[in-house]
Amino acid sequence: DSRFDFQPAQTSIAQDIHDLHSWLMVVILVIFCLVFGVMFYAIFKHRRSLGHNAKPFHENTAVEVAWTLIPALILVVMAWPAAKVVLAQKDSHDATLTIKATGYQWFWGYDYLDSGFGYKSKLVTPRSQIENYKSAGDAKGEHYLLEVDEPLVVPVDTKVRILTTSNDVIHSWAMPAFGVKQDAIPGFIRDTWFKAERTGIFRGQCSELCGRDHGFMPIVVKVVSKDDYKTWLGKKQAEAKAAADDPNKTWTRDELIARGQKVYEANCVACHKADGKGGGPFPALAGSKIATGPKEGHVHIVLTGKNAMPSWAGLTDTEIAAVITYERNSFGNKTGDFVLPKDVKAARK
Amino acid sequence: MNVENGIHDPHYFVPAPSRWPIVGSIALFCMGMGAAFWMNDVGAGKYVLLTGFAILIWMIFGWFGDVIREAQAGQYGTQVDHSLRWGMSWFIFSEVMFFAAFFGALFYARVISVPELGFFSHTHDLLWHNFNAVWPTSTGPKVDPYQPMEAFGLPAINTAILLTSGATLTWAHWGLVEGKRDHLKIGLAITVLLGLSFLTLQAIEYHHAWTEMSLHLASGAYGATFYMLTGFHGMHVLVGTIMLITMLGRALRGHFTPKHHFGFEAAAWYWHFVDVVWLILFVFVYWL
Amino acid sequence: MSAATETLNPAGHADEHGHDHGHDHDHGHHASTGWRRWVYATNHKDIGTLYLWFAFTMFITGGTMALGIRAELFHPGLQFWQPEFFNQLTTLHGVIMVFGAIMPAFTGLANWMLPLMLGAPDMAFARMNNWSFWLLPPAALLLIISLFVPGGAAAGGWTLYPPLSIQGGMGMDFAIFAIHLLGISSIMGSINIVTTILNMRAPGMTLLKMPMFAWTSLVTAYLLIAVAPVLAGAVTMLLTDRHFGTHFFKAAGGGDPVLFQHIFWFFGHPEVYIMALPAFGIVSQIIPTFSRKPLFGYVSMVYATASIAILSFMVWGHHMFAVGMPATTQLFFMFMTMLIAVPTGVKVFNWIATMWQGSMSFETPMLFAIGFVCLFTVGGFSGLVLSIAPIDTEMQDTYYVVAHFHYVLVAGALFSLFAAVYYWLPKWTGNMYSEKAGKFHFWWSMVWFNVTFFPMHFLGLAGMPRRIPDYPLQYTDFNSVASVGAFCFGLGQLFFLYNVIHTIRGGVGKAPANPWDAHTLEWEVPSPAPHHTWESPPDEALVKKGLVAQALEH
């Protein structure tokens, strides 16, 4: 039952790890039974209530040397196979496919470095299932908290190298079924790899505390056949081209607001709420000094974050321009002005 | 020292209940709270911090005053003397470890993080390919350029000053042990003057660095380790100098005997410790 | 008071005024009364008592936070707390339990017992001792106040990893300053312990003849003096990164977030032994007493303690197997970590050999000591599983780790503290606790502890991350079980409080000076221990008698 044990292994590394663990459990259980067998024997036989008299011996060099050396030997026997797995885990060269996984507060971004496109992968479990403060909320789905809008897609039987990094704080890219867990460290690149042996959908969760929604940034990998992967790749590349915001497009205010509302709903609504009134430690945007004050300050805070507010520098210039324009012209805010992608670009410097 | 079968004072001195510790706690509480408010721009923070500091000074005067009075009254027997020696030694050990943390940061930046960002690894290739670094850095991936510090100017003079001060202090100690009170007083006075000159030169150096070399706390890992290491060292020199001034005052009042002068020795140990830290600093922060 | 004690230790029973130090500072000997007795205290017993009550208060505080965590995790979905408040609960729970409950409790015990066990009149620096204690309440206050400042308390976990901890609001600064105060307190407390042990032992009590508890306290204090300043340095760098623009932990300036982890764990791993070694010491006093045999392998116990301390400086990387260290570094840390099992094993085997062929009885202290040995070993074994780097890939930051460290910390450190309290309560209060009530406390704790924390192993194996306020559905059953267990376990601790108060109020009768027939020096003074003891060192013959009975001298 996978509730008691590891998730079924999908890579040879994961299998090695599980075998190591099983072997270790055997050793440990044997030692445990021996050691506590002796102890409980003493507890049941050598007790005062049975009239047992104490024998006041208090040292025995032979025994003491033995119980120092034997455990040391057992450890060597455990360390040897473990070391081999460590070396295998670290050997990420020769990968066929390299994907950069970037942690954001609080979702993942994947860039297919060899194919020149990327996308974000976000939790889709609705808030109405999650928030049960006042009532039991909506019924929780089968993949509650483990479902995303767009999983990472990789081909089966292919060595895939994952480069991890982060946009803000440390996250960790973990896929238990693959035997993979690699921290994503802002400003640095780390790597790990896997070679999935079966097609299917596999799920993991961010495994390093990264702030309020640490529990809400799952990792989903869809392993597909090599052919399916090719088809998907082609589709994805075409889509990416079409969807890319044309950098030369001239935006109108209303277009920006419409676009911004989507961005807001995808990113900001969890804290600042749909009505922009915020709540708890999250300030209201409605009538706020920043959302009605100078544009520069507004752009700055979105780019850099402040206290509980993370940096949103991971969004594109267009997205930031749009969402700021939306915020300045909604919830009763009526600045009437708007921010263009090029303003954001300039502010990033 | 009293290890296996040493001294057993029949009446080990146990001080009377004292108000100073709780005063010190209140002081540090105010300082912690005040500093937290101040750093976050909350109204009265600065004043709470200063009040706490004032209380701390009061506590130090009161507490050490008691200690000096007890010492002069001859209440510290041999076993107490040994305790004080152990205590001071372990305190200095803790200080060593405090500096070790910052030296660790320095070595880590030099050996691991700056090279990784600056010229090898995927990190460099993918994220910071415009950043080329050798130690000492004169820029960071994303910080304003600055000039790293030269070793053979003021820092070298300061090294000479501190080394000399170690010698003059030892000379003063000999004077004390041999009963030559004038040696003691003159030696201490010179040491204090050297300590003050060190501090003055360091202040000049900082001013120069800050205004003319654009070297700030925010100047990357170099600026951070430079200011934090030399800054904490400077604070220790300041404390050491104050300790020595106190000892000078006590010497002038006729305290200490050739056999009993642990207060003096403690200050001297501390001074030598500060000296050694500087040497390591000089080598790894300024020179190499 | 026994006649023997009276003749051998004439000063031991002196009343508040009746003795004379031959000095003229008489004010010291009119013991203060009322609040001054506690606030100005220089008496090691009073200070020890303060430490212990403080630690218990913090245990309840941290435990209440744990119940907040467990309540939220009873069911999937967010029921009670916003996620950010949940993170504050987790962080403060960790910080308060480690720095507020377990460490002060051990320091308090050392304060109360070391002078008595070593035959010293007090701690070496009695006035500084007061300060060590009185820095704790302000630190606790800072942590509690931080819950109410804008942005709330620190929420980055007790490990305070940047950049998350750089993002935090002013609650993080409160936590940093609290850690500074706690560090100063620990350093001063430890200097006192080391000096007392090195300089104030009874005549004839050489280092290799001290009670085991003195040895573990000595080594623990040494570890603390070595690593508390390192932690202070780490959080100071955090503070300057937060407010003064330094780049210790920021790539943008050539720093590295991982640097913090190295410094933190250089402190952090010795820290976990700081919470384990004194427990070993306590158990090494209790098991011989109730087995009516000398401790087996005293010298190897001492060497094991020292080896653990030395090794503990070389294993910190095992907390960082997932940050992406080079293979060789990972192997080094893996091997060193596994090696610690050897000296720890020596200890376990010695305890069992002490019980072997004994004449055992099972009063509450002994029950807790045996419970300790069993469950600590379970925790040690799960530690060993974690130390295998590839396996840790699956376990890092999951509930398996949470299970591991609660086995060593709750069933380890905390159970040993319960054992110590029951063992020495007669000496402290002069009254016997109710054995029935003590046993009930033990069995209740034993059962519910396991109900709470054993299922966490399964959660971890199945992949449930730690520090999350909500979880996928397949983890529901075990979480519910753990939550029920936690509330029941907590309830049992109220019963412990009742036991202690009941004993202070008279218990089940007066305690003799030496109720357990034990052989260390604290049992040579009357129960309750008078305010001043061993004002002149114990007689050599008395010391020798105890050492012979402990088989440390022939």
Ligand code: HEA
């Ligand atoms: C009292 C505290 C304490 C103690 C004593 C220990 C003891 C040990 N710990 Fe634990 N540990 C913690 C407290 C403690 N730990 C905490 C608080 C954390 C988490 C911190 C955080 O992230 O928040 C942690 C985390 C932690 C990790 C990191 C997990 C992760 O985050 O991924 C690892 C990995 O190696 C580890 C290993 C060990 C080992 C090998 C021991 C060994 O010392 C155990 C040795 C004992 C035995 C092995 C049992 C007895 C021996 C025998 C009977 C002999 C025969 C045995 C054999 C030959 C097998 N611990």
Ligand code: HEA
């Ligand atoms: C040092 C000692 C220590 C102790 C004693 C404990 C004791 C307990 N701990 Fe924990 N714990 C840590 C140290 C400790 N802990 C650390 C270091 C962490 C890591 C933090 C981090 O991730 O940063 C942690 C994290 C941690 C977590 C993980 C949180 C997360 O990842 O989000 C959990 C979850 O169950 C938990 C639970 C408990 C429980 C149920 C107890 C129980 O044993 C508590 C029992 C006590 C009481 C319950 C209080 C007493 C009674 C009352 C208050 C009366 C009222 C009670 C009733 C009416 C029932 N602890």
Ligand code: CUA
């Ligand atoms: Cu991202 Cu945790």
Ligand SMILES: [Cu+2]
């Ligand atoms: Cu550790």
